[in-house]
Amino acid sequence: MADRMVKACHRCRVYISIGNTYEIIQKxxxxxxxHRGHPTQVVRISEILEYYKPIE
Incomplete structure (x- = not known):
């Protein structure tokens, strides 16, 4: 099973799911x-799950 991809902010230690629906694109x-100016990266959720928290 493939992990879902998320965008993570390494300074704030938060992440958000990425996708192609209108609502997800707005978020x-x-x-x-x-998080402009912060180091961000698209990663698999399994790589950061225990260290970062979701943003909603």
């Missing part, structure tokens, strides 16, 4: 605005 754009 991702808000995440990008709030």
């Amino acid at each position: 991702e754009q808000k995440f990008d605005r709030e």
